[in-house]
Amino acid sequence: MRKSMINVARIYKKLRQQAAAKHPIAAAFSLHVKSSVHDSERHFAQSGNGGTYVAPEISQLKESKIKAILAHEIAHLLVEAEAVQLPPANPTYDQLERHVDKIAEQTFGIPIYYDEKGIEDCVFHPAFKRPRPAGLR
Numbered sequence: 001m002r003k004s005m006i007n008v009a010r011i012y013k014k015l016r017q018q019a020a021a022k023h024p025i026a027a028a029f030s031l032h033v034k035s036s037v038h039d040s041e042r043h044f045a046q047s048g049n050g051g052t053y054v055a056p057e058i059s060q061l062k063e064s065k066i067k068a069i070l071a072h073e074i075a076h077l078l079v080e081a082e083a084v085q086l087p088p089a090n091p092t093y094d095q096l097e098r099h100v101d102k103i104a105e106q107t108f109g110i111p112i113y114y115d116e117k118g119i120e121d122c123v124f125h126p127a128f129k130r131p132r133p134a135g136l137r
C-alpha cells in the first residue's frame with residue numbers, strides 16, 4: 001500500500017475505534033480500496049455490508065476532508081447495522097444522507113460541511129454548506 005493510502009487507513013482505524021466505543025459492532029467494519037468508486041469529481045467513497053470502499057484519489061484530499069468523508073461512511077454502516085437512531089421510514093435520498101451526517105456528527109463530535117464541489121469537510125469555511133445541500137449526488 002502507498003504511504004498516502006496508509007494515512008487514509010490510519011484515519012479510518014481511529015474513527016472506527018471511536019465509533020466502537022459507543023457502538024461495538026463498528027469494530028468489525030472494514031476498509032477496502034476500489035478504483036471505480038471515484039465516478040464523479042466529488043465521490044470518493046461508498047459503504048455497504050459492513051465495508052467502506054474508497055478510491056485511491058481520496059488520499060490526495062486534505063485530512064479534514066478525508067476525516068469527514070470516512071466519518072460519513074462509518075455513519076452509513078452504523079445506520080445499516082441499526083446500531084443508531086434510524087431515519088424516518090422510506091426516506092428520500094436527501095433525508096437519508098442528512099440523517100447519516102447527523103449520526104456522524106453525534107458519533108464523532110465533528111461538524112460535516114460540504115465545500116463548493118460538494119465534498120465533505122469537518123473544518124469550517126464561510127463558503128461551505130451545512131446541512132448537506134439537497135440534490136447532491
Ligand SMILES: [Zn+2]
Nearest residue numbers: 072076097100
Ligand atoms: Zn452518504
